[in-house]
Structure formats: C-alpha cells, structure tokens
Amino acid sequence: MENRKYLFGIFLILASVVYLIYSSVKAGQEYFLTVDELLARQEEMIGRKIRVSGAVIGDTIFYDPEKLEVRFTIAHVPGDLDEVEAQGGMAKVLAEAVRDPNRSRIEVVYYGVKPDLLRNEAQAIVTGTLGEDGVFYADELLLKCPTKYEAAAPEAGSGR
C-alpha cells in the first residue's frame, strides 16, 4: 500500500518533469535553417525562433544611425560544412552566393549598432523570427569574416 503511494508520487513527479521539458522545448526551440529551407517552409515558420545563415550582399546594406536600424539581404549558402568544403571553402562559397542572381535571398532587419564586420561577402548568422511580410527580424547578429574564418570570433554587436 505504502509502496504504491510512493510509486504514484514518483510517477507524478516524472510526468510533470517530462511535461515541463516538453513544453519548454516548444517554447525555447531554435531552428537552424538555410535560406532555401526557410523560404520553402515559410508558412510553417512564421513567428518561430529561427537561426539562419547566409552571405551578406554588400549593395543591400543600409544603416540608419539615428534609429539604429540595420537592413541587408543575405543569399543562400549550404548549411552542411562538408558541402561547403567540397565547394572550395567558405570564402569561395560566400563569394559565389553573392554573385549568383538565382540564389534565394531574404531581407534581414536588425535594430542595433551596425557591426564593423557587416560587409560584402561576410557570413551572417542571424537569430530571430520571420515576419508575415517575409522580412527576417533578427534579435541577434553574428558575423564571420570569411578570410579569417578559422580564427574569427563573434563580433560584438549581438544584441541580447
């Protein structure tokens, strides 16, 4: 009798912990997507927390220092590192992505100071949500400089 009570209690605790983890995962999950994947699953992804990586197209960078608004467009790069290596390394992949007019692209808005590393052919890793207007609203912006890819550290400018 006593034992059964304990088992019931342990079951209850277990169930609530599982539920807590399950619901928190739903709330805190971040999807890692490429630009292609994001556009293919646009409907389903609106409002969810997403991390997407792409090549910064230099001509599209716009910065308003008064409102601290940064806008730019990123082009698709493969998400798989082996694939990147097979195509000749990150620097080459980024350069090609920017030149190729047929690549899928997405516009990014970030409110904050424009990081120094935000320039043509940089790799941007943005975390945020996709708006209904098809614009990606980034809360966090990490940039990697392609030539110093190995040693590059995240730029200060990630807004958290």
Add this chain to the structure above:
Amino acid sequence: MLALMGYALTLVAFVLSLYATGAALWGGWKRNAAFEWSARNAMLAIFPLLTAANLILMYLLAYNHFEVEYVHSVSEMEMPLYLRVTALWGGQAGSLLFWSWLMAAFAFAVGLRDWHRDREFLPWVVFFTSLTLAFFLFLNTVLEPPFRRFWLLPSGKIEAYLFPPAGAKAFYPRNGSGLNPLLRHPGMVAHPPFLYLGFVSFVIPYAFAMAALVTRRVDARWIRLTRPWTLVAWLFLFLGLILGSRWAYDVLGWGGYWGWDPVEISAFMPWLTGTAFLHSVIVQEQRGILKRWNIVLIILTYALVLFGTFLTRSGVLSSVHSFAQSAIGPAFFIFIGAMTVLSVELLRRRWDDLEGKGGIPSFFSREALFLYTNYIFISMTVVNFWGVVYPLVSELVTGEKASVGPPYYERAMGPLSAVMLLLMGLATLAPWGRVHWRRLARLMVIPSLVGLAAAGWAWWAHYRAPGALLGFFLLGFVAGAIFYDIFRGAWARHRVHKEPLWRSLWRLFTRNRRRYGGYVVHLSIIVMGVGIIGIEFFQAETQRTLAQGESLTLREYTIVYDGLAIFNTHDGRQVARAEVSVYKDGQKVAVLHPRQDYYIKDQQPMTIPGVYSTWGEEFYVLLVSWKPITVEGATFKVYHNPLVKWLWASPWIAILGILIAAWPERRRKPATARARARRPASAPAPAAG
C-alpha cells in the same frame, strides 16, 4: 631543453600513475600489503613531479619561450607577468596539465591521511584516484603535450614536435600570438582554477564510494571520511560558477550574468548532482537509508565532472568557452563510458549489500523532504542535460537542426527552482522520523508570515511581476524558517541550561556546526535568489546614439555624454574611453568610464562596461560604438539591473557557511601528535532534531 625536461617529468608521472593503478589493483585483490603501500607511494610521488612540470611550463610562459608551441599560442611579450604565468590554464594543453596537477595534489593529500582505521579502503581509493590521474596524464603525454616546440623542417615548413625530426632546425618565433583578449581578465584568471578544484575534489568521494563497494564496507564510514572533500568540492565549484558569471557580466558586454551556454551548463550539472549528494548522504548517516541512491549520485557527479572537463576542453560544442578544438574528444568519450560501466557494474554486484534499514517513515519527515529535494536536483540536471544534447537528439531523431535557447532553460528551471525553495524551507522545519502534517503546518506559520512580509515589501518596492512576488515570498519563507529554527534551538538551550541567549546561540552553532553551517550556506542561496529575481524579472535596457552633451534616460537614471578619448596602450590595444555622468532622480551620483578596447593584433574588440553599483540596483553603461559616426557622437547601451549586487555578495556568505561546516574538529584523544597533524578530522554526527 627545459621543455623536454617538463615532458620527461610528465611522462614519469604517467608511468607512475599506471604503476600505482596496477599495483593497487594487485595488492587489493591479493591482499598484498607491500603492493598496496607501494601503490600509494607511487601515487604520492606524482604530485612533486607534476609540480615541477607545471613550474617549468610557468617558467617558459613567464620568460617568453615562444619556441614552445603552447607558450606561443597563449602568450605574448606585451602581456603582464601575471597573465603570462596564468596562461598556464589559458589553453587546452596547459589547462589539462594544470588539471592533472590539482588532481595529483588532492591524491597526495588523501594518500597521506592516517589509514589506520580504514586500511581496507586504501588500495581501492588509490586505484580509482590513480586511474583517473592516469587518464589525464595520458592526455598530457600522448594526445596533448604542452611541451611541443617548433622546428624548421628541411622542406621549409614549421611544425611542432617533442623531438626534432631529421634535419630540422630549432625555430624561435619572435613573439607569441597572445591570449584571447576575452580571457585577459582577473575573473578569467581565477575562474578555471576554482572550477577545476571543484571538479577534482569530487573525485575523492567517488574513489571512496567505489572502495566501499569493492570492500563491502558500505556503512556510512566512507561518507563521513569524505565529507570535507565534498564540502570543499561544492564550494569551489560554486565559486567557480559565480566567478565565471561575474566575468561574463564584466567582459562580454551584454548586461547579463548567465547565458545558458553549454559549457556553463556542463559546470552547473555536477554542482547540481553534487548538491543532491551532499544532502542525501546526511539522510544515510542519520537513518541508514538511501545507500544505493548515494552511490548513484556520486557516480553521476563523477561522470558529469569528466563530461564537464570534456565539454570545456574539447570544442565539441561551439560556445564562447571552447576556444580550442582537438582530438581529445574520443578519448574522453571512451573513458567516461568505461568508468561509468565499471562503476555501475560494481553497484549492481553490491546491490543487495546496500539494502536500507527501513523506509521513509512519513511524507512530511525531514528524510522525505530531503528525498524530494533530491528529485528536484535530478530533474534540474535532466532539464539541463536534455538542453545540452538537444541539438544532437533533434538531428538524429527528426533530422531537423535545432537547439534550445535561454527561454527553454528559464521556463523549465523557474518552476523547479520555486519548488526547490519551498522544499528548502519545509526541510528546515520538519523533524526527522514520524511527523504528522499538522505539526509541520504549525511550524510553517511564522516563516509564512515572514514570506508574506517579503512579498509585501516587494510589492511596495514595485517589484510586482507575479513570478517575482512568489519568488520573494518563498525566499522570505526559507529565511524565516532558518531564523525560526535557530531561534527555537537557542531558546530551548537557554531554558534548559539557564545560560544567556547569546551563549546558547554560540553553543548551538559550535556543537552542531554542520547543520548551522549548512543554514548559512542556505542564506547565501537566498541572497543569490534575490539578485537573480531582480535581474531576471526587472532588467531594463535601452540604447541611443548621443552627441556630446546629450542625455539618455532609463527609469530614474539619466546619463550625459561628456566626452571620449581614444588612445593606444603599450600592450597593443586601441582604447576608446567615454566619460558619462550618471544622474539619479536629477542628482549626480557617479562619473563612469565605459570603454572599448580594440586588440589590434587579434582584430577583436572588447567592451568593458562602466557600472554604478548599489544594493538596490546596478546601472550598467556600455560604449557600443563610436567609429561609424564621428568622435563627437557615440552610441551607448544602458542596462538597469535591479538587485543584482546581491548575487555578487552571495559567495562570501557561502564561504563563511562552508568554513563553519567543514572546519576540522579538534580531536578529543589524539593518538600521536603525528596522526593528529595528518588526519583530516571528521566532525561528530549532529544530533537529530
């Protein structure tokens, strides 16, 4: 030459650790005392050898021997001496050698204790300690030796080897590449040693637990013997975590103290299981139950310690901490797996010996409440572990690349922490043994009133988020329970012994130091809780670009941008240092100098905040940018972090509490002067109550 000597010393230490492991196993198995003592002596000898090896590496660092690959990778001439020397733990190879050194020091201390009463444990403690040491020394000598030096090959390439390849000439770089600028901070100098001390200290209770299993001496003896080690491990791990978060607050420039980074979590998990262990062993000592559970907890803690070292140092997960990547991952994986399998198999074989005496007497007894807190600690560990491995699981199971961010942890840990606080208060109040819920309910009245007062104060002070109000209620409840229990104890003594109340209080603490030391540690957790609630629920931030003389307001604070100076320093930084005046409710309270240090060689900026700190709040100003505009204009980001100073104050109280609980007891009847000097004393068990 010196580098080679360092390597030779490490190599000898490695061989000795293998010998100690083997001899301890043989001696323990065959009951051969000669081998057992020989194993212990070999283990003792490792410490001086590693001391010499570490001193050599420190010397090489201090005197800029950049021909040594490790020195080149973590140091440079321009760094101040204290940073050059402490770069010993600035990179992977060095920090692993440092780990071994600390482990050897603890092994040394344990080896020297008076084994008279616990002779049968000796070979097995030596075995498990030396085995752990052997693994790390394997990394130090085979996979990651920090003593490799550069050679100029005939082909013109420069590579690092221990011994010169054929035809190679010694190569001397002019300068090193320097420590990652983010790590050049006093907090980062102190953080790894504390964390590592915590890590290695948990190996000792683990070794004793395994010794208890092997020898079937599974009473509470091993727990009593290792209590000081466990307390020390707990404290160092705690201090290491706080130092790390202080560093993040001061250096990473994001206004926060804890980012749920996988590496932070990997240091947090052994602390969670270690805390659970610390509490459940008390139940075993008092009641002779939970024996299996305690063994499970210490195995888990040990495995998580290894896992933590592995995560910090293998670069398997990308995070701010993992600066290096190398091939030590598989080695760690195999070792953790093997040790876990070995330990669990030992536990399985002794399962029946670990039968507890009786069960939990009632739902509201202290032992029951201790058990519930254990469930919560384990639940927290599971939550954290799941978060760390989620990217792997997600990709394996659903094929989707995903991770969980801070919202996951906050949402899951919040309710668990609330339940934990509640249990913390209840366990303070509940007596051992059979307890009726009515008795507990009566004891809860006064602490609950204190909790209500705390929540009322929070309401009055405008800390009005529902979660925060609940939090303040619970913190008040726990604090009330602690002071109420202390008062009841002192009052009872005062009445019975007819002594003044202050003396009763003193006697209460000195006669039962573990319990009351524990209360002081609990108070430190409450103080920390105040800080965490403050910053988690009430942090505010804003940012703006200011021209000189312009101001920016956040809540009752206003900053005025007075000016900016840009200058170069001799250690290779370009510093932009702003001057801002801080006004609170119109009164000038401080002048702050937030700055940005740009490390020219590393092309890395570092943002150092200016902080105005009071017990009520910290006002944290970051100079985010000045370049894109002009020297006259600069962008500032400001944070208002209520109550966070309490978080920084909490470790001091914890240190006090652990000192009270773990200070060696003077032995009543010393056998010999020598034994007394050597023996880590064990305090008598506290009276039930």
